[in-house]
Every structure is written in structure tokens, then in C-alpha cells.
Amino acid sequence: MLQINNLHASINGKEILSGVNLKVQPGEVHAIMGPNGSGKSTLAQVLAGRESYEVTEGEVLYEGKNLLEMDPEERAREGVFLAFQYPVEIPGVSNTYFLKAALNSVRKHRGLEDLDAVEFLKLVKQRMKIVDMDESLLNRPVNEGFSGGEKKRNEIFHMAVLEPKLAILDETDSGLDIDALRIVADGVNQLRRKDNAVIVVTHYQRLLNYIVPDFVHVLVDGRIVKSGTKDLALQLEEKGYDWIKDATDSTLATA
Amino acid sequence: MTKHGTDQAHWYQTNFELFEKNLNGEASSRVHAMRKEALVRFAQTGFPTTKHEEWRFTNVAPIAKVSFQPSFEAGVVGLSREDVVRLSFGTAHQLVFVNGHFVEHLSSVGTLPRGAIVGSLASALKGNDELAHGFIGKYASIQENPFTALNMAFVQDGAFLYIPQGTVLEEAISLLFISTGTAPLYVAPRNLIIVGDRAEVTIAESYFSLATSGTLTNVVTEIVAGEGAIIEHDKLQNECAEAYHVASLHVHQKGKSNFISNSIAVGGALVRNNVSSVLDGEYAECTLNGLSVANGTQLIDNHTVIDHAKPNCPSHELYKSVLDDASRGVFNGKIFVRRDAQKTDAKQTNKTLLLSDDATMDTKPQLEIFADDVKCTHGATVGQLDAEQMFYLRSRGIDETLAADILTFAFAGDVVRRVHVDGLREQLETLVHAKLGKGRER
Ligand SMILES: Nc1ncnc2c1ncn2[C@@H]1O[C@H](COP(=O)(O)OP(=O)(O)OP(=O)(O)O)[C@@H](O)[C@H]1O
Ligand SMILES: [Mg+2]
Numbered sequence: 001m002l003q004i005n006n007l008h009a010s011i012n013g014k015e016i017l018s019g020v021n022l023k024v025q026p027g028e029v030h031a032i033m034g035p036n037g038s039g040k041s042t043l044a045q046v047l048a049g050r051e052s053y054e055v056t057e058g059e060v061l062y063e064g065k066n067l068l069e070m071d072p073e074e075r076a077r078e079g080v081f082l083a084f085q086y087p088v089e090i091p092g093v094s095n096t097y098f099l100k101a102a103l104n105s106v107r108k109h110r111g112l113e114d115l116d117a118v119e120f121l122k123l124v125k126q127r128m129k130i131v132d133m134d135e136s137l138l139n140r141p142v143n144e145g146f147s148g149g150e151k152k153r154n155e156i157f158h159m160a161v162l163e164p165k166l167a168i169l170d171e172t173d174s175g176l177d178i179d180a181l182r183i184v185a186d187g188v189n190q191l192r193r194k195d196n197a198v199i200v201v202t203h204y205q206r207l208l209n210y211i212v213p214d215f216v217h218v219l220v221d222g223r224i225v226k227s228g229t230k231d232l233a234l235q236l237e238e239k240g241y242d243w244i245k246d247a248t249d250s251t252l253a254t255a
Numbered sequence: 256m257t258k259h260g261t262d263q264a265h266w267y268q269t270n271f272e273l274f275e276k277n278l279n280g281e282a283s284s285r286v287h288a289m290r291k292e293a294l295v296r297f298a299q300t301g302f303p304t305t306k307h308e309e310w311r312f313t314n315v316a317p318i319a320k321v322s323f324q325p326s327f328e329a330g331v332v333g334l335s336r337e338d339v340v341r342l343s344f345g346t347a348h349q350l351v352f353v354n355g356h357f358v359e360h361l362s363s364v365g366t367l368p369r370g371a372i373v374g375s376l377a378s379a380l381k382g383n384d385e386l387a388h389g390f391i392g393k394y395a396s397i398q399e400n401p402f403t404a405l406n407m408a409f410v411q412d413g414a415f416l417y418i419p420q421g422t423v424l425e426e427a428i429s430l431l432f433i434s435t436g437t438a439p440l441y442v443a444p445r446n447l448i449i450v451g452d453r454a455e456v457t458i459a460e461s462y463f464s465l466a467t468s469g470t471l472t473n474v475v476t477e478i479v480a481g482e483g484a485i486i487e488h489d490k491l492q493n494e495c496a497e498a499y500h501v502a503s504l505h506v507h508q509k510g511k512s513n514f515i516s517n518s519i520a521v522g523g524a525l526v527r528n529n530v531s532s533v534l535d536g537e538y539a540e541c542t543l544n545g546l547s548v549a550n551g552t553q554l555i556d557n558h559t560v561i562d563h564a565k566p567n568c569p570s571h572e573l574y575k576s577v578l579d580d581a582s583r584g585v586f587n588g589k590i591f592v593r594r595d596a597q598k599t600d601a602k603q604t605n606k607t608l609l610l611s612d613d614a615t616m617d618t619k620p621q622l623e624i625f626a627d628d629v630k631c632t633h634g635a636t637v638g639q640l641d642a643e644q645m646f647y648l649r650s651r652g653i654d655e656t657l658a659a660d661i662l663t664f665a666f667a668g669d670v671v672r673r674v675h676v677d678g679l680r681e682q683l684e685t686l687v688h689a690k691l692g693k694g695r696e697r
Binding site: 048049050051052071072073075076077081082084087088090091092093097098099101102103105106109141142158162 | 652
């Protein structure tokens with residue numbers, strides 16, 4: 001479904017991603033962990049099409065197509081979804097208005113009719129239940145004045161409405177209280193299908209107790225330096241990143 | 256009267272003589288003396304140039320070089336009820352003015368509370384209405400602004416509204432100004448609005464043109480707000496792309512009165528809006544909002560003055576501009592805080608969204624504070640669409656054009672939303688969308 005080959009990306013001339021390789025199959029859950037500033041969000045944003053990052057080398061294939069050639073909106077319509085680490089506030093645009101525009105754009109691309117106001121509201125109400133979101137957030141401007149946790153919940157709510165094939169969740173767990181974490185993770189699980197995939201970026205093992213990953217990758221200095229099963233996350237929780245960094249330094253030294 | 260310059264530059268003098276002849280008996284009234292005085296004043300100053308501090312960014316040379324034809328009558332030819340309906344937002348009280356003159360058969364005064372007057376200035380002046388004669392020109396000085404002098408010189412018609420004390424008008428009063436014709440007309444409505452103590456009213460001035468020529472609309476509106484009066488004044492300027500529009504709104508507020516102005520300018524080649532309010536009583540409150548939406552080579556200039564003359568008055572100001580193509584915007588916000596005006600709380604915000612690299616904005620706050628215990632804040636931003644917001648929308652599947660539209664409307668909607676009259680607000684939304692919308696999904 002997604003194949004990243006030797007991806008290099010930089011911003012303002014500074015290289016952030018230095019040769020990322022990753023392969024994601026339908027139905028899989030991949031976790032990406034790694035120290036602050038290692039490039040996790042950069043990877044997520046590059047996959048979603050953020051233009052401020054320059055891809056200098058490598059390729060990304062999504063369902064066999066060159067993802068990097070597509071506009072962000074085209075990627076979204078093809079089923080790529082990014083839940084932002086820091087969702088931006090959009091004053092003056094109501095959450096429902098925004099979602100309706102987004103959903104109808106995606107539906108149009110899929111050859112479906114626009115949903116009318118009644119159908120849309122029905123869908124929205126149903127999807128809100130998945131993340132147990134407060135109805136009052138619907139008519140407020142997108143993310144404006146939302147608490148940290150509400151913003152994250154809103155991202156997953158958007159995901160529930162748009163039904164992506166490949167969802168990239170960038171630290172969706174941060175800012176959520178313990179109950180909210182469980183609810184949101186449950187929501188993500190409810191949205192899992194055998195033909196869609198999820199990439200979760202997280203710092204904490206706890207989320208992975210709920211959203212159980214098939215693979216765990218460790219990103220350090222813009223490269224995936226170690227991959228493993230969910231046990232790797234447990235090891236990281238216990239030992240931190242130093243042992244991996246040390247190991248890779250010595251691998252590089254001997255290489 | 257002194258004669259200087261070419262004949263072309265003196266259309267206002269030659270026409271004044273004509274004008275006088277048509278006034279018949281009225282030519283001996285006090286108002287006519289004011290007209291003559293104003294003409295002398297204007298002949299002295301002429302049109303302002305960019306050397307005048309108040310006109311630094313707005314060059315009215317294109318206006319000064321045209322020989323306008325003052326409109327002495329409505330000239331309703333070709334204007335139907337349907338035209339009027341199309342331009343209306345639907346309210347119980349509507350006065351329609353064509354080329355600055357009241358047209359009764361197109362208007363509907365509606366049922367009014369006792370003592371209220373919703374009518375034309377021309378008939379108030381003819382009927383020797385004491386209020387009309389007493390207040391005209393009281394707050395709009397012919398000394399400060401040449402356009403005000405020019406307006407006064409040809410004062411003839413406009414709206415005369417009187418809301419007696421304690422009277423609440425449920426529905427808005429619509430003053431619909433339509434210009435027609437193909438010659439470059441000079442249209443100079445004069446509105447006088449007197450609102451008694453504790454009276455409440457909403458007034459909407461709308462300007463449209465069915466004309467395709469460079470009509471000069473030069474309007475002056477005076478509003479007197481009694482003690483505790485509550486007034487919303489909405490203004491829509493949507494004349495054609497060739498039109499020149501200069502407007503001055505002068506408000507005089509007594510204690511505890513609350514005045515709100517929402518001024519939305521969409522049309523015209525050159526638009527200058529002056530809005531000024533004097534807070535002349537304690538606890539008077541003033542809110543001035545404005546939105547300019549310009550494209551092509553339009554110039555929309557907003558000058559505001561809030562004069563805090565007495566203590567304990569709050570004022571709020573939000574002016575926004577959306578500028579596309581090679582359009583230009585000007586905002587100049589003056590706030591005076593007089594020596595007596597302690598505990599003044601004034602806040603001014605000016606925000607501009609530039610949709611093109613060729614659009615320009617000149618913005619200038621001007622605070623003159625003579626009291627010491629006051630709170631005055633001001634802020635101005637000029638920027639483009641926010642890249643992070645754009646990416647957020649696009650990453651959810653919304654195409655670039657629609658994303659830009661959504662953000663632009665959100666920016667503009669912030670002002671439109673402040674209009675409390677539902678029908679008018681919807682009309683404004685439609686107009687702003689039509690002007691800005693590039694996307695298909697409207
Ligand atoms: N606009 C920018 N200019 C310069 N450096 C940038 C810019 N954007 C990101 N970076 C740098 O890129 C690096 C990677 O950032 P990124 O946000 O991808 O890290 P991360 O792995 O997501 O970190 P965290 O776990 O803290 O979220 C950081 O060192 C960051 O400072
Ligand atoms: Mg990050």
C-alpha cells in the first residue's frame with residue numbers, strides 16, 4: 001500500500017530525513033517512535049504533502065502511484081489522512097462546514113454524490129459517537145479554543161468521517177487524559193479494516209496497548225535505525241533510546 | 256465668487272446658479288444661506304490633494320478633473336419595482352432614492368410608532384421642520400472636509416429620520432440609494448437622523464448603481480444619539496466599477512448611548528468613507544466596524560475618528576480589508592482622548608488580507624491622548640493567507656481554490672457577522688461571496 005524508498009527531505013536547506021525506508025501493507029498498524037526532533041512529524045507531513053519540505057532524494061509509492069507528485073488534496077482524496085500533532089485553529093470556519101467541504105471533495109473524487117445537509121448531519125452524529133465527542137464542538141470554529149485533548153479527539157473525528165485508507169496519527173495520544181486515550185484508541189480500532197492501514201507516531205507504550213502495532217520502528221536523526229514487533233516498544237519504554245543510538249553509531253562505524 | 260482655473264473645474268459654480276433658480280421661494284431660507292456659505296468654502300479649497308494630511312494616500316485627481324452634472328431630480332426612467340426589490344433585503348420601512356432624490360412610489364414607509372418620522376429631507380426642509388433646520392450641518396463641519404462643503408452647497412434631499420424618545424423601532428429602516436444614467440452625475444444625498452433619549456433603531460444605508468458611468472456620490476449623514484439611545488448603522492457600498500464614492504458619517508453621542516457602525520464597501524473605483532463619532536457624555540459606547548473588499552484597481556479608503564470627550568466611555572474598532580489584484584486599501588484610525596475623558600477604554604484593530612502581490616495597504620493608527628488614566632490599544636496586521644491553515648484544509652481533501660475561498664470568507668465574515676439585520680447580513684454574504692469567490696462550489 002505504501003512504500004517509502006530512501007526518502008530524504010530538508011527544510012530551509014537543512015536535511016531532516018536522511019534516507020527513510022518503510023513498507024506498509026493493507027491491514028497493518030505501524031508505530032513510529034523516536035526522540036524529539038528526530039523527524040517523525042516531518043515524515044508525516046511530507047507524506048501528507050506539506051510543500052515547505054523539499055524532498056531531495058528517494059520516492060514514495062502509494063498504491064503503486066507516485067505519492068510525491070500529488071497535491072495534498074489529491075492525496076487526501078486518494079485516502080491519505082494525517083492527524084496533526086498540532087492541529088491549527090481556523091477562526092470563522094465552523095467544524096461542520098469544514099468537514100462537509102472536505103467530505104464532499106473526497107466523495108466527488110470517488111464518484112459519489114454530495115451529501116445533503118440532512119444526510120451529512122446524520123453521518124456526523126454517528127461518527128461523533130465513535131470518539132465520544134461533545135456535540136458543541138461541531139458548530140464552533142475548527143479547533144479554535146479547543147483544549148489540547150479536544151483538538152486530538154477532533155482529528156480522529158475527522159478521520160472517522162473521511163474514512164481514509166492510510167491514516168497517519170502524529171502523537172494523537174499526547175494531551176489526552178487516561179479515559180480519553182482509551183476512547184480515542186477504541187475509535188481508531190473501530191475504524192480499522194483489513195484493507196486500510198495506520199501509522200501511529202507516539203512517544204508512549206501506553207497507546208500501543210490499545211492500538212496494537214504489527215511493527216515498531218525507531219526513527220533517529222532522520223533514519224529508521226531499528227524495526228521490530230510490539231516488544232520493541234516495551235524495550236524502549238524500559239531502556240530509552242540511548243542503547244539504539246549507541247548501537248547504530250557502532251554499526252555505522254563498522255560499516 | 257472668485258473665478259479661477261478652467262471652466263471645466265467649475266461645474267459646481269455654473270450649476271449652482273441653475274440650482275438656485277429652481278429653488279423658488281426656498282432660496283431665502285437659512286439652509287440656503289448655508290449652501291451659499293458652503294459653496295464659497297469649497298471654491299476656496301477646491302478638491303483636496305495628496306498634500307493634505309487627510310488625503311495623503313488617496314488621490315482624488317480623477318474626480319477633480321471630471322465635469323460632473325449635478326442631479327437635480329430623480330430621473331427614474333427605466334427603474335422598476337423589480338429593480339428595487341432585487342436590491343432590497345426586505346424590511347418594513349424603506350426609502351428609495353434615485354440619484355439622491357426620494358422616490359415615493361418606490362418606497363414604503365410602513366407603519367411607524369407615534370411621532371416617528373421616516374421621510375425625505377427635502378420635504379422636511381420645505382415643511383420647515385424645526386429639527387431638520389436646527390440640526391442640519393450642526394455636526395458635519397464644512398470647514399474640515401471639502402467634500403462636506405461640496406455636499407452642503409447642493410443640499411437638497413436625502414433621508415430625514417426622527418425617532419422620539421423611548422421609541423423602539425423593531426424593524427430596520429432601509430435607505431436605498433440607486434444611481435442611474437450614463438452621464439457622469441454628481442449625486443449628493445444628505446441624511447439627517449435624530450434619535451431621542453432611550454430610543455432604539457437600526458438604519459441601513461445601501462448604495463447601488465445601475466449606471467455604468469463614473470457617477471460621483473458624495474453623501475453626508477449626520478446622526479444625533481440621545482441619552483441612552485441604541486443605534487446600529489449599517490452601510491453597504493456596492494456601486495459599479497467606475498463609480499466614485501465619498502461618504503462622511505458624523506455621529507454625536509450623548510451619555511449612555513450606544514452606537515454601532517458596520518460599513519461594508521465592495522464596489523466603486525475610488526471609495527472614501529469617513530466615519531466619526533464624538534462621545535459627548537459619560538458611559539457612551541461606540542463600535543466601528545468596517546470591511547473593504549477590493550480587486551482590479553479599486554481604492555477603498557476608510558478614515559475613522561473617535562473623539563472621547565467625556566469620561567468612562569468604551570470604544571471598539573475593527574476594520575478589515577481583503578485586497579486582490581492591484582487594488583489598494585487605506586485605513587486611518589484617529590482616536591482622541593480629551594483631558595476630561597478619564598477611564599477611556601479604546602481598542603482599535605485593523606487587519607488586511609492581501610490576495611495578490613500587487614495589492615497594497617496603507618494603515619495608520621493615530622492616537623492623541625490628553626488624559627492620563629486611560630486604556631488605549633491598537634494593532635494592525637497585513638498578511639497573506641496562512642500557509643498552515645491552507646495546508647490543513649488541503650490535507651483533508653479541499654482543493655486549493657476552495658481552501659483559499661473558505662479562509663478568505665472567514666476573514667471577511669468576521670465583520671459581516673456583526674450586522675444584526677438577518678436579511679441584510681445574508682445580502683452582504685452573497686455580495687462578498689460573489690466578489691471574492693473563485694471556487695466553483697458556492
Ligand atoms: N521550519 C523549520 N526550520 C528549521 N528546522 C525545522 C523546521 N521544521 C522542523 N525543523 C527541525 O526538524 C527537526 C525534526 O522535527 P520534527 O517535528 O519532524 O521532529 P519530531 O520527531 O516530530 O519531534 P517531536 O517528537 O518533538 O514531535 C527538528 O530538529 C526541528 O527543529
Ligand atoms: Mg512531532
